[in-house]
Amino acid sequence: MILAELDQSVRELKGVGPAAARSLARLGISAQRDLLLHLPRAYEDRVTRVSIAESLSGRTCNTVAEVVAHDYIGRGAQQTLKVYVRDESATAALACFGRNFLGSRLPPGLKIRLAAQFSYRYGEPQASAFEFEAADAPPRHFGRILAVYPLTDGLSQALLRSAVDQVLRGPVRHIEDVVPPELRRQRQSAPIGASLRRVHQPESLADAESARRSLAYEELLVLQLRLRERLLMRSRAVRPSRTLPLALQQRAADALPFDLTADQRTVLSEIHNDMQHDRPMARLLQGDVGCGKTLVALLSALTPIEAGGQAVLMAPTELLARQHAENAVRLLEPLGVRVVLLTGSVNVRARRPLLNALAGGEIDLVIGTHAVFSESTRFHDLRYVIVDEQHRFGVVQRAAVLQKGSNPDLLLMTATPIPRTLALTLFGDMETSTIRTMPPGRKPVHTHLARLSNEDKVYARVRRELAAGRQAYFVYPLIDPNDRSELRNAETMFERLRDDVFSAFEAALVHSRVPEEEKLRRMKAFQTGTVQLLVATSVIEVGVDVPNATCMVVEHAERFGLAALHQLRGRVGRGKLQSYAFLVYADDLSEEAKQRLRVLHKTSDGFAIAEQDLQIRGPGDLVGLRQSGFLRLHAADLSRDQELLIAARDDAAALRSADPELLSHPLLTRVLSAHERLEGLAL
Numbered sequence: 001m002i003l004a005e006l007d008q009s010v011r012e013l014k015g016v017g018p019a020a021a022r023s024l025a026r027l028g029i030s031a032q033r034d035l036l037l038h039l040p041r042a043y044e045d046r047v048t049r050v051s052i053a054e055s056l057s058g059r060t061c062n063t064v065a066e067v068v069a070h071d072y073i074g075r076g077a078q079q080t081l082k083v084y085v086r087d088e089s090a091t092a093a094l095a096c097f098g099r100n101f102l103g104s105r106l107p108p109g110l111k112i113r114l115a116a117q118f119s120y121r122y123g124e125p126q127a128s129a130f131e132f133e134a135a136d137a138p139p140r141h142f143g144r145i146l147a148v149y150p151l152t153d154g155l156s157q158a159l160l161r162s163a164v165d166q167v168l169r170g171p172v173r174h175i176e177d178v179v180p181p182e183l184r185r186q187r188q189s190a191p192i193g194a195s196l197r198r199v200h201q202p203e204s205l206a207d208a209e210s211a212r213r214s215l216a217y218e219e220l221l222v223l224q225l226r227l228r229e230r231l232l233m234r235s236r237a238v239r240p241s242r243t244l245p246l247a248l249q250q251r252a253a254d255a256l257p258f259d260l261t262a263d264q265r266t267v268l269s270e271i272h273n274d275m276q277h278d279r280p281m282a283r284l285l286q287g288d289v290g291c292g293k294t295l296v297a298l299l300s301a302l303t304p305i306e307a308g309g310q311a312v313l314m315a316p317t318e319l320l321a322r323q324h325a326e327n328a329v330r331l332l333e334p335l336g337v338r339v340v341l342l343t344g345s346v347n348v349r350a351r352r353p354l355l356n357a358l359a360g361g362e363i364d365l366v367i368g369t370h371a372v373f374s375e376s377t378r379f380h381d382l383r384y385v386i387v388d389e390q391h392r393f394g395v396v397q398r399a400a401v402l403q404k405g406s407n408p409d410l411l412l413m414t415a416t417p418i419p420r421t422l423a424l425t426l427f428g429d430m431e432t433s434t435i436r437t438m439p440p441g442r443k444p445v446h447t448h449l450a451r452l453s454n455e456d457k458v459y460a461r462v463r464r465e466l467a468a469g470r471q472a473y474f475v476y477p478l479i480d481p482n483d484r485s486e487l488r489n490a491e492t493m494f495e496r497l498r499d500d501v502f503s504a505f506e507a508a509l510v511h512s513r514v515p516e517e518e519k520l521r522r523m524k525a526f527q528t529g530t531v532q533l534l535v536a537t538s539v540i541e542v543g544v545d546v547p548n549a550t551c552m553v554v555e556h557a558e559r560f561g562l563a564a565l566h567q568l569r570g571r572v573g574r575g576k577l578q579s580y581a582f583l584v585y586a587d588d589l590s591e592e593a594k595q596r597l598r599v600l601h602k603t604s605d606g607f608a609i610a611e612q613d614l615q616i617r618g619p620g621d622l623v624g625l626r627q628s629g630f631l632r633l634h635a636a637d638l639s640r641d642q643e644l645l646i647a648a649r650d651d652a653a654a655l656r657s658a659d660p661e662l663l664s665h666p667l668l669t670r671v672l673s674a675h676e677r678l679e680g681l682a683l
């Protein structure tokens with residue numbers, strides 16, 4: 001039930017004026033309900049006693065003390081009041097910088113409740129940050145656990161605490177629950193009103209965590225119900241189950257100069273099984289760059305093709321589409337499969353006969369970019385849609401392709417490993433397949449970290465590789481110097497590398513502002529080896545396959561996410577040669593940021609890297625979407641709440657028919673709208 005009161009503006013609350021309202025708006029808070037979902041980032045324990053002496057090890061003291069004397073530091077107008085206080089453990093000084101007026105409120109002999117951060121200065125425990133109240137009055141800011149909120153300019157903890165308190169005293173107790181009572185008992189999840197109160201004003205830290213978990217469970221359950229609903233919608237039988245042929249796939253696999261890996265064979269049979277079901281396949285295929293996903297996709301397409309249908313393979317860039325098409329032609333045309341490439345650069349005159357052939361059923365497999373979505377692209381009988389680098393496409397685009405057939409099977413592919421919790425949240429309604437092992441014979445890439453000021457050593461190492469006939473990538477975070485930044489950029493560095501550092505070799509530059517045709521020409525030159533040095537931005541992150549390239553140099557590596565760096569590193573080590581990745585970082589990098597880069601040094605397991613990324617930066621970055629807060633859940637934390645998530649998923653499956661009220665719960669509309677944006681990622 002919608003509680004209109006919760007939709008009221010925060011302006012209605014006492015103490016929230018126009019300026020505070022503007023600040024709150026910057027945190028995405030305009031209605032009172034938003035405030036309720038603005039959860040504390042930490043708590044301050046004003047219940048547990050911590051004496052002055054105990055606090056000297058770095059804790060915040062929470063004690064009752066007596067004012068014993070006043071003193072002054074400095075002279076004249078610069079004088080600062082020092083108030084000496086004493087509890088049963090020690091005597092300490094409160095330094096009142098700029099607040100000498102506190103003298104009259106802290107007369108000697110007064111007993112106070114005191115919270116302060118003491119440290120040893122000038123031979124005595126001193127604090128300049130402290131809060132107090134008279135001990136003979138009823139406690140206001142003591143004897144409780146205080147919420148500490150994320151803030152922005154113009155807001156204070158006190159303002160937020162008071163505003164939240166007003167909402168909690170108001171309509172909150174009437175909020176109805178999302179979770180059915182019996183399930184709530186089983187999961188030890190409190191009613192939502194109580195959880196919200198306790199998460200903002202807990203009795204103890206344990207209480208706060210248990211309230212957070214209740215809310216997290218609720219949030220995750222709603223997300224899982226949403227996924228469940230979609231799954232049920234899709235799982236209606238729409239076709240007879242049938243036995244599909246495998247002969248063509250078998251012949252193609254036999255013709256390969258190598259054996260498929262065990263993982264590849266498993267995935268192929270999973271897909272084949274799905275295709276025989278009475279409902280369309282929806283499967284996500286994960287696996288590191290170079291593990292052989294594209295090959296699996298092409299082979300799997302031979303089943304619907306042999307059965308007389310058509311298939312499409314979507315790629316996010318022209319470059320990648322061309323590469324796939326070349327592979328497909330080499331692999332499949334000898335078997336009589338008719339393959340075409342359909343991209344934006346295929347001109348209109350050439351496109352017409354191609355589209356006619358497609359609509360007439362004379363084409364078996366289309367490999368294309370966004371051009372495939374166009375309305376003029378019609379199929380005779382589209383039965384299988386494959387989407388490579390799925391996160392580069394929106395849900396609308398994917399839906400547009402699916403509509404070109406009648407209930408075609410769907411395979412999404414991603415080389416960005418998705419941690420389990422995130423996969424369950426994004427793709428909870430899909431089956432997943434994973435290729436974990438690389439084809440045999442690949443040598444792990446050696447990863448080196450270096451400071452920018454040590455670039456000469458890196459360049460010398462690269463020069464030796466180039467002299468031995470190998471090739472190298474140089475990647476920069478920015479395109480050109482106009483970006484008003486201290487960071488190195490691809491254009492300037494391209495000139496320096498070409499003219500000074502590596503003048504004996506040929507270099508080329510690619511980034512998103514190089515016209516498509518020119519970009520392809522330069523890539524081709526790199527592929528064929530006439531160019532040895534490719535200077536680029538992260539545009540080369542996906543799909544480029546040059547086995548002779550053995551060096552990947554990423555400058556300002558600190559500017560890239562771990563997942564992106566892992567992708568870039570995947571550009572080398574694609575042949576039998578030993579390859580190297582050099583992650584070059586800014587000289588003034590913090591220890592923490594270096595630690596982050598060391599993860600890449602330590603492991604080449606994309607899944608482990610993705611889990612780390614999830615913990616360090618939250619899920620938004622991982623799925624290739626850089627907006628912060630994109631996937632921010634309110635109470636749930638995908639890196640901590642695995643168990644809850646699994647519980648929520650099981651419960652969602654058990655709650656056979658999702659109560660529509662459950663999905664339109666007022667407090668969860670924000671959660672759901674976040675999830676709607678997510679649907680650009682899941683289907």
Ligand code: ADP
Pocket residue numbers: 258259260261264287288289290291292293294295296415439440
């Ligand atoms: P992905 O799409 O996962 O990045 P690809 O399918 O493009 O990987 O495969 C990368 C390279 O490895 C290609 O050159 C491909 O021919 C080769 N390859 C794929 N599977 C095997 C295998 N089982 N053994 C040897 N090489 C393989």
Ligand code: MG
Pocket residue numbers: 290293294388543
């Ligand atoms: Mg691929």
